[in-house]
Amino acid sequence: MSEGCVRVAVRIRPLLPKEVLHDHRVCVRVVPGTGQVMVGEDRLFTFDNAFGPSVSQDEVYESCVQSLVERLVDGENATVFCYGQTGSGKTYTLGRRSREGGIIDHAAQDLFLYLAEKRKESDVVDVTVKVSYIEVYREELRDLLQLQTTHKELRIREDERGNTGNQLFLPLHIF
Numbered sequence: 001m002s003e004g005c006v007r008v009a010v011r012i013r014p015l016l017p018k019e020v021l022h023d024h025r026v027c028v029r030v031v032p033g034t035g036q037v038m039v040g041e042d043r044l045f046t047f048d049n050a051f052g053p054s055v056s057q058d059e060v061y062e063s064c065v066q067s068l069v070e071r072l073v074d075g076e077n078a079t080v081f082c083y084g085q086t087g088s089g090k091t092y093t094l095g096r097r098s099r100e101g102g103i104i105d106h107a108a109q110d111l112f113l114y115l116a117e118k119r120k121e122s123d124v125v126d127v128t129v130k131v132s133y134i135e136v137y138r139e140e141l142r143d144l145l146q147l148q149t150t151h152k153e154l155r156i157r158e159d160e161r162g163n164t165g166n167q168l169f170l171p172l173h174i175f
């Protein structure tokens with residue numbers, strides 16, 4: 001993938017069994033060896049990376065996210081998000097819907113691995129990892145670790161230093 005600040009990858013999921021049953025047809029294909037996808041017969045779109053239906057969770061993580069987690073432990077910020085229409089595979093790609101595990105599983109594992117390496121090779125002794133898990137749906141926030149919190153209690157604000165944070169949310173300390 002190119003090293004620009006914003007990189008965009010597209011992932012095409014396989015047809016679901018019910019879609020095969022209803023004789024749905026694939027209308028978008030990856031052009032092999034490129035970051036391009038072809039919609040229909042002649043509409044070409046270019047991305048930093050294009051993944052076809054047979055690409056594994058590992059491959060998506062290694063191509064798009066792993067280097068960000070590596071750089072995170074050196075103090076860089078990173079954001080990864082999935083977008084797409086309902087049913088396109090966002091939850092699958094991010095999370096736990098597959099046996100392999102998605103981006104969150106891989107990133108969490110690697111984060112602790114890299115932190116352990118960092119602690120071995122430098123004089124860093126104490127590290128704190130904080131996790132928040134928030135759903136933004138139709139402009140409303142939901143704290144997925146504290147479901148009893150109502151959206152009215154949650155706000156995302158930018159402070160005077162440009163840091164964006166969730167005002168009332170208490171992160172879970174896990175390390």
Ligand SMILES: Nc1ncnc2c1ncn2[C@@H]1O[C@H](COP(=O)(O)OP(=O)(O)OP(=O)(O)O)[C@@H](O)[C@H]1O
Nearest residue numbers: 013014016084085086087088089090091092093097
């Ligand atoms: N790469 C993939 N390989 C196999 N199955 C997939 C893949 N991506 C998605 N699926 C399957 O497609 C279905 C829809 O995926 P998913 O629920 O992740 O979509 P979504 O974009 O999160 O939808 P929504 O916005 O409605 O929550 C699920 O049954 C999921 O298991």
